[in-house]
Amino acid sequence: MLTTRPRGTNDILPGQVEKWQYLEELARKISEQYGFKEIRTPIFEHTELFLRGVGEATDIVEKEMYSFFDRGERNITLRPEGTAPTVRAFLENKLYANPQPTKLFYIGPMFRYDRPQAGRYRQFNQFGIEVFGSHHPSVDAEVIALACDFFARLGLRDLEVHLNTVGCPDCRGKHKEELIAYFQKREHELCETCQKRLHKNPLRILDCKSPVCQEISKNAPTTKDSACPECQAHFADVKEYLDTIGIKYTEDPRLVRGLDYYTHTAFEILVKGIGAQSAICGGGRYNGLIEEVGGQPLPGIGFAIGMERILLILEQQKLFSLQESNPDIYIAPLGNKTQALAFELAIKLRKKGFKVEKDYLDRSLKAQLKSADRFQVKFVVIIGEEELSKGQVILRDMKTSAQTEISINNLEAYLEGRIEE
């Protein structure tokens, strides 16, 4: 073989494709029910969009982007996430001129240069939604509700919604200072990466997995403590809305999302059983992003769901009940003289709406029946030279093994009555 697929990518083969279609169909259906419209943006963008939109200090930008110069010396990046492109498209196409808020969803591939592992790929697919133009806490709750609804309809169990507020730029700044002050006291004890994080992004120390850092950060001031009254109020409202519709959540003061643009509500939905990569949905509010990308200061909120991970859980929880689509009829020509009729008949019956397979390999009748059997067809039309000379074919019912000779002209009508659909 000349080469293989690039690391971290997947071929989705027949048998698997149907599962994707099912997921995508459900995502579209539910989005529309919640009033979202689909948007499709390019899978590559100018690199600067992500530098600014996602944030220079994030892992995505620092080490995971697929960036290259195209032949026109443009700096291009394969999109690592869907929010920044959606915001860009919203501004570029002046969707803000429409009645607000704007509710959009997307389904498509994203690209990040990571080391692949269970549930993590270099090309992966996300179903995401975005709401631009409303501060209302019920929107936060509705976004979370949509994700939960999606999972519920798939039949997923044992999900955990983790919820936090990361505050507004004001209290976040204050919080940052408090954290720096707190951690500086024990700076030398922190792990290497966290020592680097201390001044750049102290929030991230909170969700460091190193036992030492966790121990130290145990008593660190939380986002919640330092949130300003407005942020507190917003967070309380969001929780209240969630309560009214019965969505259970865990408050997680150390939930800090890896992208810079988040403000206020941040959430993640986690599942057990698919390995270390247990986050199947992540999202939150990003009230500064639209302005950052060059628009008016408009609030926004959204989530992204990792489709591959959903597929892993569905498989693990055995939640697929897709049935194969088999052909109705198999056409078995015997000998050269019957080929033309077999060909014509196949096309004709397909035009009538039947699913038709035939032999393409000049195989023995025995071999043809064997493969018809594997296709699990209901009928085989055997075209023999003897019968052909009489204008007849043999119709074999594969279930009962009963065979009847039938005139070619009557075949269609006969099958019509016997194959429902």
Place this chain on the structure above:
RNA sequence: GUGGGUGUGGCGAAGCUGGUUAACGCACCGGAUUGUGGCUCCGGCAUUCGUGGGUUCAAGUCCCAUCACUCACCCCA
């Protein structure tokens, strides 16, 4: 970027301390009186053990390198 595991036919795999012809199962193809499936039986299907190099009289089995897959860390979906 770091660490662990793995790499034998289309797939699942045996192959111990290196020693003539690389098991077995599934799948696939063909056959069992000439034009008939699903069961059974018989036969066929890897000059070759990810790749390259080395040690040796001799390597799938040892050593080195390299690539790939995989799991985990970092982080995320």
